[in-house]
Amino acid sequence: MCKNRAMGASRAPHRIAVLARPGVLVLELSVVHQLFPYALGADGEPLYEVRTCAEQPGPLPSSADFPISVPHGPEALQDADTVFVPAAAGDDAPETAGRLPRQLAEALAATAEHARIASICTGAFVLAAAGLLDGRSATTHWNSAARFRARFPQVRLIADVLYVDEGAVLTSAGEAAGIDLCMHMIREDHGVAVANAVARSAVVPAHREGGQAQFIRTAVPEPRGSATGRAREWAREHLDRRIDLAELASCASMSVRTFTRRFRDETGLSPAQWLAQQRVERAQQLLEETGLTVESIAWRTGFGTAAALRRQLRERLGTSPSAYRSTFGGPATSRPGS
Structure with missing residues (x-):
């Protein structure tokens, strides 16, 4: 579900704290710093303030052959509006057994109640160990998916997506998917125009397939492949028509019963729920x-009528097509009668 977290132009910059840990992956740490500062308001002022923190300020070993100097301690988490947890070496190691070191657990527990928390790659192991993902959907690097599930x-766990937005908690897959997640968050906070400006400045895609989606279902490599992936790809190409379960199962060369079970295992949703999404x-x-x-969009997306599309947007997003377009559409998309 797309939730507009847009922040008024007159407010202070949105505070982001990036929690670095020993062995932090350098690229993931830098992604947040390289994207959010490009987001500017209409007055040219920064919309975000990014700070790096650790359990203790000072030198911190990284995944590269150089240390990083962290200026802030865990107090930066206490007044942050968003907290990022990038991956660190050994996040999915057997010896961690899903437990957090006491100091790290205490730092996360002190995070402001209103803050949203996001992970990049195996940083999801930290969020899960802290209990922040209990009962939620999440993703992580495909190579760590089996260990995460166990x-x-x-x-x-949904292993074949770039990121998952659960509102207050967000997770992303590998390092590059961290870029997709950051762009999604900027886009949701401030709309498509700001996100596109950031994308141009950083020379990255504003968004990949799926647009402003809670789940971006762009293929991510999986060791054993995805049994229902071909059916999902076919369905995306034919959203303008009626698609029934038997047709999807046939596309995957499975019985309806087997397909339904495998589909839910791989996506966390029933075929009907996924199609509606x-x-x-x-x-x-x-x-x-x-x-x-x-009317044209309703036909192209398989809803059939404008009334049906309006009803779905109201039920799922709590908004109307015109209000959604006004918030997220660029100037060229404005059109009366939405």
């Missing part, structure tokens, strides 16, 4: 990027 059965996400993308009428 260690945290209370978390619904894909249709809404495509509608969001068209509202953001085109000037098509609501």
Whole structure:
């Protein structure tokens, strides 16, 4: 579900704390610093303030052949609006057994109640060990997926997505997916125009397939492949038509019963839930990027009528097509009658 967390231009910059740990992956640490500072308001003022912190300030070993100097201690987490936990070497090592060192657990526990928390790559192991992902959906690097599932059965792991947005808690897959997650958060906070400006400045995609989606279902390599991936790819290409379960199962060369079970295992959703989600996400993308009428978008996304599309957006996003387009669409998408 897309939730507009937009912050007024008159407010102070949104405070981001990046929690570095021993062995932190350098690229993941730098992603946050390289994207959010490019986000500027209409007055040219920064919309975010990014600070790096650790359990103790000072020199910290990294995954590279050089240490980093961390200026802030855990107190930076206490007044942060967003906390990032990038991956560190050994996050998924057997000896951690899903437990957090006391000092790290205490630092996370002191995070402001209103803050959203996001992980990059195996940083999801930290969030799960802290209990922040219990009963939620999440993702992590595909190579660590099996270890994550075994260690945290209370978390619904979705291994073939770039990131998962659960509102207050967000997780992303590998290092590059951290870029996708950051762009998603900027886009959701301040809309498509700001996100596009950041993308141009950093020379990265504003978003990959799926647009402003809670789950971005761009293929991420999995060791054993995805049994229902071909069916999902086919469905995305035919969202303008009625798609039934038997057709999807046939595309995957499975019985309906087997397909339904495997589909839920791989996506965490039933085929019907997933299809509805894909249709809404495509509608969001068209509202953001085109000037098509609501009637045309309803037809292209398989809802059939503008009334059905409006109903779905109201139920799932709590907004109307015109309000969504006004918030997230660029100037060229404005069109009356939305």
